[in-house]
Every structure is written in C-alpha cells, then in structure tokens.
Amino acid sequence: MxxxxxxxxxxxxxxxxxxxxxxxxxxxxxxxxxxxxxxxxxxxxxxxxxxxxxxxxxxxxxxxxxxxxxxQAELAKVAGVEGEEFLAANAQKDGVFVTDSGLQYEIIIAGEGALPTADSVVSTHYHGTLIDGTVFDSSVERGQPAEFPVNRVIAGWTEALQIMPQGSKWRLYVPQELAYGSQGSGAKIAPFSALIFDVELLNIIS
Known part of the structure; x- marks a missing residue:
C-alpha cells in the first residue's frame, strides 16, 4: 500500500x-x-x-x-499469586523495609530534605515495572519529570512519598491492593499485579 x-x-x-x-x-x-x-x-x-x-x-x-x-481472569489469577509469592520472598531480603500496610521499599539514595504531606505537589522521576521486569511507564525514559499531588496517585505512592525526604531515591515494591487492585490499568498491568517503582523525589513544589 x-x-x-x-x-x-x-x-x-x-x-x-x-x-x-x-x-x-x-x-x-x-x-x-x-x-x-x-x-x-x-x-x-x-x-x-x-x-x-x-x-x-x-x-x-x-x-x-x-x-x-x-x-483476563486467568491472567489476573496468575498475577495475584505470583505477586504474593514475590513480595513474601522479597520481604526477607537485607535492606528491604516493610510498612504496616505491606508496602516494601529499599533506600537507594537517602535524601535529607523536607517530607511532603498528602496535600503537597511534588516533582519526581520514576521507572515502573512489573515483577518480571516489563516496563509499563517511565518518566526516566521520557526524559521528563512528572508533577502531581501526593494524594492523587496510587496508595503505595501516597504512603511512600510522605516518609521519603526530598532528594531521596527509593525502590518501591507495591502490593496489588496498594496499586491498581482488581481493576488493573490498561493492557500492560493485569488485575492484582504487584508493581515495582524506582522513585526519585526531586522537589516539593507546594
């Protein structure tokens, strides 16, 4: 043609x-x-x-x-089981912290700046993957930081950002219930998927 x-x-x-x-x-x-x-x-x-x-x-x-x-139901079932198994094993690794909600994180760079609040607007760089390493979203690859209110993102992010000092870079391991849960997101994130994010808190805008 x-x-x-x-x-x-x-x-x-x-x-x-x-x-x-x-x-x-x-x-x-x-x-x-x-x-x-x-x-x-x-x-x-x-x-x-x-x-x-x-x-x-x-x-x-x-x-x-x-x-x-x-x-989709079969993929969701598999994603849920694999996510639970991955997080259970990951929680035992050195350097991995687990919060009361089940959120897991590693500190790659320990920032010393202020802490955002739920009402803050922040600027971040992030790289998001499934637990098998498949990239589904990345401001790093786009070369453009993302700005958003802390309370307008998935629950795992909202929790992490409020305990992450400005200048920090953390790796988040987000259980499905703190991510997109039973809904999933688009074609790349199946329902009940655990997610991994490298998150760098660049700036607290307001």
Missing amino acids: SNNFTTTPDIVSYGIGRQMGDQLASDPFEGINAQAVAAGVIDSLEGTESPVSQEAFAKAFEEINEIMQAK
Whole structure:
C-alpha cells in the first residue's frame, strides 16, 4: 500500500487511521483482522451497505468479549499469586523495609530534605515495572519529570512519598491492593499485579 501521503487531507486521514490502529493495538483481541478493520472503515465512509448484519456482529462481539474476559481472569489469577509469592520472598531480603500496610521499599539514595504531606505537589522521576521486569511507564525514559499531588496517585505512592525526604531515591515494591487492585490499568498491568517503582523525589513544589 502506498504511503506517499503529502497533501493535508491525506496526512490528516492517515493520522486518524493511525490513531484508531494504535487504540486497537493497545488492547487487541486474538485473531484481529487488520484488513477487515480497514474494509469496515472504507465501507462506512463510502456509504456501502455492510456485509455483516447487526445481529451477527452483536453475537460475534459477545463471543470475543467472553473469551477476552476469561483470558483476563486467568491472567489476573496468575498475577495475584505470583505477586504474593514475590513480595513474601522479597520481604526477607537485607535492606528491604516493610510498612504496616505491606508496602516494601529499599533506600537507594537517602535524601535529607523536607517530607511532603498528602496535600503537597511534588516533582519526581520514576521507572515502573512489573515483577518480571516489563516496563509499563517511565518518566526516566521520557526524559521528563512528572508533577502531581501526593494524594492523587496510587496508595503505595501516597504512603511512600510522605516518609521519603526530598532528594531521596527509593525502590518501591507495591502490593496489588496498594496499586491498581482488581481493576488493573490498561493492557500492560493485569488485575492484582504487584508493581515495582524506582522513585526519585526531586522537589516539593507546594
């Protein structure tokens, strides 16, 4: 397929299609057919009658949804068990502190600045992974610190930041109940996933 999109309408058209594709790619179902997706878009824009009835689509969509829910439930079960086993072993390691809530942390750099409060806005650099090392989010990789209120992030972060002096860099091991719990987050973080973050508290903004 030609990709010589040089006119303004062509560029915008491709960009819209790309956004749709990115959205589908971020949460795909098994067997997704890119050609069928493109055909559906083309038929809609050209006013062509759909070769697929609403009844057939609804039935097939329900079947795919059931398959995806079953797969997600299995992934969640595995993630929950693996997370508990990982945290139980990790808690026994030298240099790992465990709070009453179950949050675990290691002090990489011990800062000596002020402590944020729940109402503070802070600037941090962070690198977040699953327990298998898969990166799901990283301000370090983006090269741009993140600013946010301490009380507007996951519970594990809110707790840690209030005992982390400015200038500190800690590694957080966050149990699923202090992270995204049964909901998970997007396609990368399954429900009941324990998470690991390297967090550097750069500044207390307010």
